[in-house]
Amino acid sequence: MAILVDENTRVIVQGITGFQGSFQAKRMLDYGTKVVGGVTPGKGGTEVHGVPVFNTVEEAVAETNADTSIIYVPARFATDAIFEAFDAGLRLVVCVTEGIPLYDEMLIHRKLREVKSMLLGPNCPGVISPGKSKVGLLPDRSFMPGNLGVVSRSGTLTYQICENLTKAGIGQSTVVGIGGDPMPGLTFVDVLKMFEEDEETKAVLLVGEIGGTAEEKAAEFIKQMSKPVVAFIAGRTAPPGKRMGHAGAIIEGNMGTAEAKIAALRDAGARVAETLLDVVKGVRGVLG
Amino acid sequence: MRLHEHQAKQIFAKHGIGIPRGEVATTPEEVEKIAEKLGGKVVVKAQVLVGGRGKAGGVKKANSPKEAREVAEKILGMSIKGHKVEKVLVEEQLEIKKEYYVGYVVDKVNRLPAVIFSRMGGMDVEEIAAKHPDEIHRIYFDPLWGLKDYEVRKALFRAGFSGDEYKQMFDIIKKLAEIAFTYEAELTEINPLAVTSEGFLAADARLNVDDNALYRHPELAELREATEENPLEREARLKGINYVHLGGNVGVIANGAGLAMATMDIINLMGGKPANFLDTGGGLADPEKMKNCLLHVLKDPNVKVVFINIYAEITRCEKVAEGIILALDEAQRKVPLVVKLAGTNEDIGREMLERYSSEKGAEIYFVDSVEEGARKAVELAG
Numbered sequence: 001m002a003i004l005v006d007e008n009t010r011v012i013v014q015g016i017t018g019f020q021g022s023f024q025a026k027r028m029l030d031y032g033t034k035v036v037g038g039v040t041p042g043k044g045g046t047e048v049h050g051v052p053v054f055n056t057v058e059e060a061v062a063e064t065n066a067d068t069s070i071i072y073v074p075a076r077f078a079t080d081a082i083f084e085a086f087d088a089g090l091r092l093v094v095c096v097t098e099g100i101p102l103y104d105e106m107l108i109h110r111k112l113r114e115v116k117s118m119l120l121g122p123n124c125p126g127v128i129s130p131g132k133s134k135v136g137l138l139p140d141r142s143f144m145p146g147n148l149g150v151v152s153r154s155g156t157l158t159y160q161i162c163e164n165l166t167k168a169g170i171g172q173s174t175v176v177g178i179g180g181d182p183m184p185g186l187t188f189v190d191v192l193k194m195f196e197e198d199e200e201t202k203a204v205l206l207v208g209e210i211g212g213t214a215e216e217k218a219a220e221f222i223k224q225m226s227k228p229v230v231a232f233i234a235g236r237t238a239p240p241g242k243r244m245g246h247a248g249a250i251i252e253g254n255m256g257t258a259e260a261k262i263a264a265l266r267d268a269g270a271r272v273a274e275t276l277l278d279v280v281k282g283v284r285g286v287l288g
Numbered sequence: 289m290r291l292h293e294h295q296a297k298q299i300f301a302k303h304g305i306g307i308p309r310g311e312v313a314t315t316p317e318e319v320e321k322i323a324e325k326l327g328g329k330v331v332v333k334a335q336v337l338v339g340g341r342g343k344a345g346g347v348k349k350a351n352s353p354k355e356a357r358e359v360a361e362k363i364l365g366m367s368i369k370g371h372k373v374e375k376v377l378v379e380e381q382l383e384i385k386k387e388y389y390v391g392y393v394v395d396k397v398n399r400l401p402a403v404i405f406s407r408m409g410g411m412d413v414e415e416i417a418a419k420h421p422d423e424i425h426r427i428y429f430d431p432l433w434g435l436k437d438y439e440v441r442k443a444l445f446r447a448g449f450s451g452d453e454y455k456q457m458f459d460i461i462k463k464l465a466e467i468a469f470t471y472e473a474e475l476t477e478i479n480p481l482a483v484t485s486e487g488f489l490a491a492d493a494r495l496n497v498d499d500n501a502l503y504r505h506p507e508l509a510e511l512r513e514a515t516e517e518n519p520l521e522r523e524a525r526l527k528g529i530n531y532v533h534l535g536g537n538v539g540v541i542a543n544g545a546g547l548a549m550a551t552m553d554i555i556n557l558m559g560g561k562p563a564n565f566l567d568t569g570g571g572l573a574d575p576e577k578m579k580n581c582l583l584h585v586l587k588d589p590n591v592k593v594v595f596i597n598i599y600a601e602i603t604r605c606e607k608v609a610e611g612i613i614l615a616l617d618e619a620q621r622k623v624p625l626v627v628k629l630a631g632t633n634e635d636i637g638r639e640m641l642e643r644y645s646s647e648k649g650a651e652i653y654f655v656d657s658v659e660e661g662a663r664k665a666v667e668l669a670g
Contacts, residue, residue, distance in 0.1 A: 154546020245545025
């Protein structure tokens, strides 16, 4: 089991001939991910790390039977790449690209209502089901197979937390980075639903941050969950009105404060950790 | 990016929305002249990018040019929530019969554009929603087709508008949506929308545009005013460094927004005061990046210690160490560093820094956890 990706996931890399795309394709191959193709317009017929490159996503899917795509394309071209992936009927589209304009994202969501694809990101580190598959740029060493589902808005903070968990002997079923943009494709609630239904997942860790209402929405769903949830919220001491790195991490007026999120999560029965080390204790507490 | 009221009003006027007559001034003398031109009775409004300026005394009426000058003397140079007032907008006083509200927002939960309007203006939209939920009207529309006339008609008739007020509201709602789509606004607002004998006028104006789309609107990017920003934040922005000034004495550098926030939080939790938030982002494979970040943090004279927390998932740690050493070689002053380095070749990175530390006498402390690092940094900051 695990969610979103496993040993059967067949992945194409959009932007595989670029610096990032090529580098990350190699790392995914090394991890054991089935990277079956790449796409760069005009580079069709070549190979990168032994993986065939195609001119279009449609062609890549027809030739390789891929069901998932990961996008390493600059922000100005990423929206087009996402539409192309949707159009080719891929099950899961992971977009790493940061800096896609909000109005493009509105249209991406508009299109999402008409297609069957799921979108992870943009501005996300991707997803890993330890020991099975990695579609993203998460560092291998932080993870090991286990029963904790992890869903997060951040990248390096999640690697840090998962490394602490792994060192403490707590493995993960799947780790999902939904990204730092204000309108992500898959949301906390979408991913929590999948973890709730996943047999391998026994408990869930949610890593949120200030800005927006994603954590409050998650809290509403957590109330109905049978599995225990531990949460951590970054940015409790952030000043209002300042964007803290991520496009979505900003307290606007009284909206998006850490206090409101922590209160909602606690009210829903989640265990909210104060520090990174408390996260490990909290997870150990609920996993027994 | 949030535009100033006077900047937003110019854009509103360009699109045919009525605004009060007025001009921008930077000195009390200018204010007096403008007030004369406007017939004496004016409002002097601080141009700062924070809410609540009215309550802070940043908006004052004056009934003669002389009074306008006196009022301006008080407002210019005052500090509103940490923002120094460098400019004021001097406008004619309006004879307001009623105050309405019209706004537009990209609703991030529903992932749709929405127009919001109300007959209760002059207070925050959140306050209207809380106090008079029946008086808030929303129009969600399809971003693909844009706001259709019938959607506005439906909402206005349902809200009980008729006659001339209906016509004016219809016009303003359509124009506001047009402005939003033209400039890729996250939010734009007219609050209050003043109902006067001369028609509906935008008594105040707000326009926040999407930073990620600024490359498509260079004319807006130029409007960003240097005077409003903290100088260190401004310099960081121009250098492409993600930096927020916080005013404490513990410098913070981390790669990744979440990690940087968590580092900032734990310093606070340990009783310290972070001097800044700094997210290096990716690209640490080039030592210049870390060098520039560290040198930038050291420019803040209050910084007594810097906590560097790097989780180098792609980058090799020797590149990070190289960047730190380059910065220390160039730095004008010496402060202790607390370093948490994790990732590929972390041992090599640590060795490089240890060697540098013993050869050059630089004070560098290595830690294994964020908690330990924060404790050490707070202790060193004194």
